[in-house]
Amino acid sequence: MEETWCDRCTKCWYVAMPGLATPFGTGTPVPRGAGNLKASRTLGRVDIGSGNAQIKEIKKLTQLRKLKVTGINKKNCHEFCSALEALSCLESLSMSSSGNQDDLSCLSDAVFSCPNNLRTLMLSSYLGKMPAWIMHLRNLVKVRLMCTHLTDSDGTMQLLGNLPSLAILYLGSYTFDVEGLCLDFLPEAFPCLVALDLCSAHRRAGQGEIKSVEFKQGTAPKLEMLEFRYRYDVIINDGLFSGLASLRSLKKFQLGIRSFEGNEPFVEHVRAQLALNQKRPVLI
Numbered sequence: 001m002e003e004t005w006c007d008r009c010t011k012c013w014y015v016a017m018p019g020l021a022t023p024f025g026t027g028t029p030v031p032r033g034a035g036n037l038k039a040s041r042t043l044g045r046v047d048i049g050s051g052n053a054q055i056k057e058i059k060k061l062t063q064l065r066k067l068k069v070t071g072i073n074k075k076n077c078h079e080f081c082s083a084l085e086a087l088s089c090l091e092s093l094s095m096s097s098s099g100n101q102d103d104l105s106c107l108s109d110a111v112f113s114c115p116n117n118l119r120t121l122m123l124s125s126y127l128g129k130m131p132a133w134i135m136h137l138r139n140l141v142k143v144r145l146m147c148t149h150l151t152d153s154d155g156t157m158q159l160l161g162n163l164p165s166l167a168i169l170y171l172g173s174y175t176f177d178v179e180g181l182c183l184d185f186l187p188e189a190f191p192c193l194v195a196l197d198l199c200s201a202h203r204r205a206g207q208g209e210i211k212s213v214e215f216k217q218g219t220a221p222k223l224e225m226l227e228f229r230y231r232y233d234v235i236i237n238d239g240l241f242s243g244l245a246s247l248r249s250l251k252k253f254q255l256g257i258r259s260f261e262g263n264e265p266f267v268e269h270v271r272a273q274l275a276l277n278q279k280r281p282v283l284i
Contacts, residue, residue: 049071065091067093088116116139140165145172147175182211188219191222237266
């Protein structure tokens with residue numbers, strides 16, 4: 001079928017201006033013939049859930065730098081991973097499922113070579129366990145996880161801590177599905193981490209509420225910014241954080257809440273640790 005002027009306009013709109021072309025919270029099918037736009041560098045947010053033909057279009061865009069995809073499921077996972085292997089220039093990748101009883105668990109056991117140039121990775125649907133292929137992304141600078149419901153917090157923290165270039169880490173709500181969640185930052189782990197953002201799930205969720213965060217001596221030597229988010233109606237353990245005094249580059253600890261009311265003992269415990277830190281980081 002001959003490509004029409006309308007088809008060409010549609011492709012340019014979704015590839016060149018994805019943020020405007022795509023409604024919030026949804027994905028748009030890859031336009032027919034989008035693979036012909038060989039010089040495209042950005043594509044998203046596209047929904048590949050309706051068939052592998054769309055994935056084949058993506059695979060042709062070998063100059064892509066940024067890709068945001070939803071609709072990944074068990075049926076198309078293998079084909080999508082094959083497409084990723086062809087995108088050798090890819091630097092930013094965001095993946096989620098459609099939410100219609102689909103999830104990203106298929107990525108956990110996938111065996112493929114993710115682009116070596118990848119610098120940003122965002123995963124925002126159920127995974128269950130951290131994909132092993134992430135450990136090979138030596139140039140990865142930024143990781144954002146949310147609603148992944150990971151069941152092995154220790155293994156996940158070890159994997160992330162061994163990424164040599166990781167500078168920005170966001171662990172959002174329901175990243176973990178672990179009762180009594182304890183996050184341990186081990187010695188010599190996270191060597192390049194500069195910014196850390198943690199979010200505790202609501203205690204009524206049962207799983208995923210952070211019980212403790214411990215920074216061992218020698219961990220995250222370059223960490224400058226630490227942010228902790230929690231709901232205003234959640235009572236936080238007084239000793240939730242430990243080891244803050246050992247973070248030798250820390251400049252700022254930010255609590256993502258408008259008021260400290262109800263959590264004064266927790267805040268004072270944090271202040272006391274920060275006062276022992278030689279960098280005298282501020283609490284805001």
